[in-house]
Amino acid sequence: MANAASVQPEWLIVDAENEVLGRLASRVAMLVRGKHKTTFTPHVNCGDHVVVINADKVRLTGTKMDDKEYQRYSMYPGGQTREVARNLKARKPEAMVEIAVRGMLPKNRLGRRLFNNLHVVAGSTHKHEAQKPRKFDLNSIK
Numbered sequence: 001m002a003n004a005a006s007v008q009p010e011w012l013i014v015d016a017e018n019e020v021l022g023r024l025a026s027r028v029a030m031l032v033r034g035k036h037k038t039t040f041t042p043h044v045n046c047g048d049h050v051v052v053i054n055a056d057k058v059r060l061t062g063t064k065m066d067d068k069e070y071q072r073y074s075m076y077p078g079g080q081t082r083e084v085a086r087n088l089k090a091r092k093p094e095a096m097v098e099i100a101v102r103g104m105l106p107k108n109r110l111g112r113r114l115f116n117n118l119h120v121v122a123g124s125t126h127k128h129e130a131q132k133p134r135k136f137d138l139n140s141i142k
Contacts, residue, residue: 001041002039003041003044007039007045009047009049011048011049011128011132011134012031012048012049012051013051013135013136014050014136014138016055016058018057022100024058024097026104028050029104029105031048031136032115033047043110045113045117047114050117050136051120051121052121054122055094055096055097055120065089066085067085068085069083069084069085070082070083070099071083094120094121094122101115102115
């Protein structure tokens with residue numbers, strides 16, 4: 001079993017251009033969690049740091065761009081806000097990928113720590129070049 005001292009996290013780059021949001025999110029969540037490794041341990045943060053680039057070019061199938069709603073609540077009375085996916089993508093394109101991946105991670109302390117290993121960027125340039133991330137093909141995992 002892996003522990004915090006024996007885990008060696010890598011830095012991976014995933015290109016989200018022309019990828020379907022749900023399929024992208026499930027594969028990225030698997031990388032962030034570390035399930036693709038042979039040393040996977042469910043209670044240890046043994047995943048990799050994943051940089052998702054071109055998040056603004058992710059696509060939704062069917063009529064989800066106009067039908068899918070994202071909602072948030074400000075904790076004030078009447079503070080519930082709903083936003084259609086098309087408007088959210090125009091305003092903050094990284095949020096669609098972040099919300100989708102966060103929903104596929106565990107809902108506990110470990111899941112909150114794992115979410116810090118996800119870095120989503122709207123364009124093709126990112127600020128993590130110093131870590132020397134390697135390109136990862138999403139089609140290599142099922």
